[in-house]
Structure formats: structure tokens, C-alpha cells
Amino acid sequence: MDNLSNMGKKIAQLRKSHGMTQEELGKRLSVSAQAVSKWENSDSLPDLSLIVELAKTFDSTTDYLLGQEGGLATLLPQIRDSFANMSTDEKISFLGEIITVAEPIIPRAEPEPSGHPSLVHIHLGPTGMGLWAKDRLACILTTPFLKEAIETLQENTEFPLNLIPREIVQVLFALLRDMNDLRPDYAIDEKTLRASLQHIANLEQILAECIELGFVDRVRGGYRLNYKADLVVRLLALVHQTTNKHGTINVVIGR
Template structure:
């Protein structure tokens, strides 16, 4: 609200006529009339007295406002979308820019209006609007100067995507360097780097990032499946636990993970149930799998991860440690197994192989 509107609203709220307000301030009634019509403004020396008479503060009188809250921003964005549907993209664009001019330093508002307007132009605009698109990019650039890391990183991410689409690869690369390695936001730095490499036809570099990303996600998935299986057991959902263990086993095979790891969830399930027969059955397959090299590059999913080839003697190194853990008298998890003759025979067989 402008100062002339604020003076009039507060005067009426106090029940003063223009003449009464003028008398209290020692000015003429025509002067007050001009203030309210925005034909002129109160002298700066009158402002403190005017605020006191109207029972307000200078910030309110001068329409100085705090930045809008996230809830207020969300409400405005909803109104913007409704306006676009009812009045068209051009009208909504002007409405959005008016709000930006009202709060020019609120970077959260600026960024969200820019994103919303981009969507509105794509959905409701009847023709191309290069000028509007240019204004939206300027809003991204303004938000990219924010001191808030999340706002700045998101704005930079949106600019990167624009630069990539326009083949301005050097600009995109420069901004990519400014993003944190782990964005922790909706924008994935690695995925944007992949897009940049693919646009530049740098297929090996793009594939290398994707393969490493896939491997990281698979490790997270397997860990989550194992924990989910344990929770299912604790909650008495035995059938669910069995299905989750099987999903984990199949995932390892489907995505070319080390065969040894595919037995982890089934073994944990059998140990939790103290199912001696099933434990021995799994260990008969699991122990030999330790000695199988994990040759990632044989899978079409990891052709470019040549530096991740498994060492041939890796299994030979960890097998003795694995057997020691199984046979450790203090290992309560395997205590029930250690008394089983078939288990003892299996351990003896493999221990003799490691010694020889």
C-alpha cells in the first residue's frame, strides 16, 4: 500500500476528518487532501508526528514491509497460477513482476516467481515471448546472488541448464564448479555434469559418472533392504522378511554386483532365525563366491569403470578373516552354528584350503 493510501486508511480508522488531522499537525486541510491524492507528500519533519497522531509507526506509515513468509509466497504462487488460467500468461507475468518489484531483495520470492512464470509461459502462452524469457533469466541471476546457499545453488542450477541448452558450455562449466559436490537439494550436480558431457558428445565421461552414481545408489539400496528385512523380522512379518531377502539377492544378480554380496541378506535372515540347516546351505555357496573375482567391466552397466576391477587375490585376503569370524567363540551370532557337525566340517575344509 502506498503512503497516500496508508494516510487515508489510518485517518478514517481513527475517525478524523481531513480538517481535524490538519489541525492536529498544524497544516492546512488542502495539504492533507493533496497527501491523500498523492499530489504531494508530507514534509519529512512531519512524519514522526503524523505517525503518532495516526497511532502507528514509521515503518507502517511508509509501507516498509518485512519479507514475505514461505506461506505467503506459496499463497501468492497459487494466485499467480489461477490468474494465468483465467487471464492468460501475459497478465500473470505482469502480476508476478509487480510482486518482484514490491520485494526486490527477497531472493526466495524472486526465484519461486521465476520458476512459476517459466511454467506458466510454457503452459498458457499463445506465442513465443523472448522478452519474458529474458526477464525470467534475469530473475535467476538475481537469485543466484543470494547469501542463502540453497537459493543460490538452485538458481545457479537453473542457469546451468539454460546455458547447456543454448550450447554456452563454458558458462555452464563455470557455474558447475560453484555447486557443492553433494547438493542435498532437488538439483543433482552429477546429473547436470552428465547432461553437459552428453551435449558435448563426451560419452565416456558421461557414462563414467552415471556408472559410479548407479553403483552408489545400489549400495544404498542393498543397505536399505537389509535394514528393512531386520525390521520386518522384529515386527513378526516373516513372509515379508523372506521376500525382502530374495529381492536383495536378485538385485545383486540383476545389477552385476559381486556374487558374494548376494548371500548377505539371506544369511542374515537364517542367522536371525537360528536356522542351522539354511545357514550351512548358504555358506556352502557363499564361501566359494568369496574367491570369485568381481569383474565389473563384464557387465554392460559398468563398461567405463575400469579402475574398479577387483584384484584376483582380494577374496584370498578376506577369506581367512571371514572364517575366523565364523569360528570365533565370542561371536554370539554364530554360537548356535559352531556346535553343528556339518558346519564344523565345512569350516575345517575351507580352513585347510587357506593354509595350503
């Protein structure tokens, strides 16, 4: 009975999240707003047929409404079946929603530029990286994969990083932060940086070039890779890892 008594709270929460009033929900289900109010206050329960309609209305499941939740893993068979009949755009949109739920987007302090209704959202943290541009891109990278990609790229730098002078690439990797230490005030002191790059004879000149190119910032406490360069290095490592690691890529060209 506890699970059923929670149904009213779930209906109210889902209704509000969909921006609907009790009257609007009632009209959709051909019941009165008073009936919806009674459900939400746990004074009564909707008929079985209406529970099915509620699940459809809220893109939910009847199990969720009835309190028979078995964890997200129980939804995987349904997701696999649904994916088989979804278009690429629908898959991207769905994955984007998953990323948004996992890492809520922080509201922008400034208004978005006109002409860009769905700017890219990137989350980078100890759990990995998530990228989302509505109706365009969805990508989830785990921390182990990112670390492996960086290590592989360090050992064997290939296109497109080989277009950049080797010394600059070495500086970028030396300043790349550990995933577990993504502090905003992060910096490597000059002594430590010089010790790790002592094989570069003209380090002063290379650092100046990195700053001029917009890759590196000189701050109080030393040097740091700015956030754009940090993300670019990781994304290039992703591209390198997925296109050059033998036996792990499946490419379909054309329709």
C-alpha cells in the first residue's frame, strides 16, 4: 500500500514537470480536475486503464507509477528494442536527455547568442566527459577511456596533433590536468614544469608560443592549460583512440 500511496506524489511531480495543470491533465484523460486532485492527495487511485494513459502522457512506465521499480538496469531490454526502431536524430535526442539528467546544465549567466538555439554543453569531471548539443550530438566518455586515450596519444602522436610542433604538444600534455584534480585555480609551478620538460632546450620560447596561440595561460602560481585547450586535447585523444586502435572501430559509409 505504501507504493500505491506514493502514486499521487509521482503523478503530481510528473504533471508539474510537464508544465500541466490539474485541469489540463484531467481534460487529456477525460476526467475532472477534482479527480486528479484526489489522486495527487492519495484520496483515491486512478482506474487501471487510466494508469496506462498516465504512463503514455508522461512518457513513463506503469511500473514506475505503481511503485514496482527494479532499477534502471531493468529498462535496458525495452531501451534496446526501442533503439532498433529509432532514427539517428531520436537516438541523439534520447542520449542527450540522459546526459542532461546525469549532469544538469548550469544556467548561463549571459544570454545565448542569436542563431544558436542549442549550444553544446560539455561536462568534464571525475566521472568522465559528457557532450550534448540538442538534436546534433550526444557522447559519453568514461574516465578510464579518456585516460587510455591520452596515454595512447602520448605514446604515438598521429594526425591531427602531428600538425602541431612536437614541443608544443609536449607542453600541452605536461599541463593537462588529472581528471580527479579539476580545480579552477589549477596551475603547475614553473620549477615543476621546467623539470618535467628539461629536454626542451628552448622551453621559454615554446611557452611564449603556447600563450600566443591561446593554449596556455600564465597565472599566479605558474602555468595552466586553459579550459578550451584542455577539452581540445581530450577530444583529439578521443578521435585518435577511436580511429587508430586496431580492431575496435566499425565504420558504415553511405546508406
